[in-house]
Amino acid sequence: MAQETGYIESIAGPVVKCGGLPSVRMYEVVRVGKEKLIGEVIEVSEDICTVQCYEETSGLAPGEPVITTGDTLSVELGPGLIGSIYDGIQRPLPDLRDLSGDFITRGLTVEGLDKTKKWKFHPTVKVGDKVIPGDIIGEVPETGIITSKIMIPLGIEGEIVEIAKGEHTVIETICKVKDSHDDIHEVTMMQKTPVRVGRPFKERVHLNTPLITGQRVIDTFMPQAKGGTGAIPGGFGTGKTVTLHQFAKWADAQVVVYVGCGERGNEMTEALEEWPHLKDPKSGRPLMERTVLIANTSNMPVAAREASIYVAVTIAEYFRDQGYDVALMADSTSRWAEALREISGRLGQLPSEEGYPAYLGSRLAQFYERGGRVKALGSDDRLGSITLCGAVSPPGGDFSEPVTQATLRIVKVFWALDKDLAARRFFPAINTLTSYSLYHKTLEAWHKEHLGPDWPDLVREAMAILQKDQELREIVQLVGPDALPESERAILEAARMIKEDFLTQSALHEIDTFCPIGKTYRMLRIIINFARKMMKAVQMGVSVRRILEFSVLDNIARMKIAPWDSYDKTMDTIEKKMEREFQSLSSEIEHPEITAPS
């Protein structure tokens, strides 16, 4: 498409109005001013178009030139994405720094993928094979964990007439396809995809597998599904970032895309410094070998923050289409919504609740709709998923504000952080009573098959104990603990065990930072069995105080630090000891059947 040169008419923060561009299109990328700042057209009228500028606009003056590019805001997809650290519009941050030093100068064009690096391409098709869009034609071992699958892009269909192998850059032709009109189409390892619309797929499929996060409270009480959507709202310092970092480090997704969206720069720095040293518990390889980071921190331009979410989700879709399970974490969607609010304010749009634009809810929904588990394009039935998890930072921790409320209406899992728990250093500070997951039922078959048929009962019983504990605490506050009968004291004790020995989990502990799901199951089973036996014994007249003398309680308190690979042994020992100690009560009571397994 031909380039046009127009001029700046007016500037208000990141919003620039331009004239003299009669054929400019919506969402086209333009270069603004003498410094050629990168911008995107977000409103078009007959003779004026409005551009949101992805770079700082100070110093820009009316009359300076504006040049159209003919492209919409797109990302480059192909080998080289994994391990990259990008800004909000897919410019690699290390390259920007190399070009301009620590303070990034404006107007720099740096492409998302390295065009000089050669990748080893292994074809999986041969000359004569028929292909349609989405078909995989070869593989590139990108990192020790991820093999990049090269797919036929949209619009190309026909017979392979040439296929390369060996080392190639992402822009060299590796395959030629002859279509039904005998026209030849060249395929490279790189695809360019617009970010504002989702990449196409065949169909959505049922979510039936959990995304194991390694965080016990989540995997047990509010599990996420692969392809599901979740939000983690919480006031200042309640643990949003730590929890999302925990997901990025430990969740059993194959590819992780992490967006630092409008948060403090030092949080991103921590991630950048820490993650390269962490190892994936399954493969033992560095975690960065499956991670793409997008950093658009609070000191970076606000419009690029708005775009960063779409850039991230488009990258996630590319890996989904290859058949991977991808997890995308965004910290925080509130800062993203603030960017929307700022731009909408500059555009003079009518503000809705708390100044947010009326389309806040629909924009949030459009983002979360890009999550899901799908059958990818292509002739095979390849499944891939994107799980979306967004932090929400309501001012003052007030969940009734518009961003939290709009998010609540969309997501299926809600991990509510509680400032009182955080103040008591009870971490993760997730309130089990106000948080929820709508995936319990859909994941039940998986849990029963992979953990044990008793899993749903254990979870329900634990939840019932926590609910009862809440009620009893209110009574205790009024009348004191002595007024409670022994049976209710047993419930308080069981709840204490669930909270202290099971739910608290330090992100900073070398072992407890991650809990394999099998270990979570065995820990829960031990605590619930203990609770059942304790309540039965109490019914038979044994005092709670007597049961609290059991030395197995020390073992239970320490079971969370049992090693990842040999926890079974620890759990077997605890179960046997528990059995013995309850057995020892039989001489003290007349009904020895209480020791029978429940």
Ligand SMILES: Nc1ncnc2c1ncn2[C@@H]1O[C@H](COP(=O)(O)OP(=O)(O)OP(=O)(O)O)[C@@H](O)[C@H]1O
């Ligand atoms: N799971 C956890 N294990 C141990 N410590 C935790 C955990 N979660 C949170 N913390 C503690 O709480 C502190 C604040 O957490 P975090 O930075 O994640 O809060 P936040 O909700 O992101 O805050 P902000 O609103 O400032 O972004 C952490 O520095 C850490 O000390």
Ligand SMILES: [Mg+2]
């Ligand atoms: Mg944070």
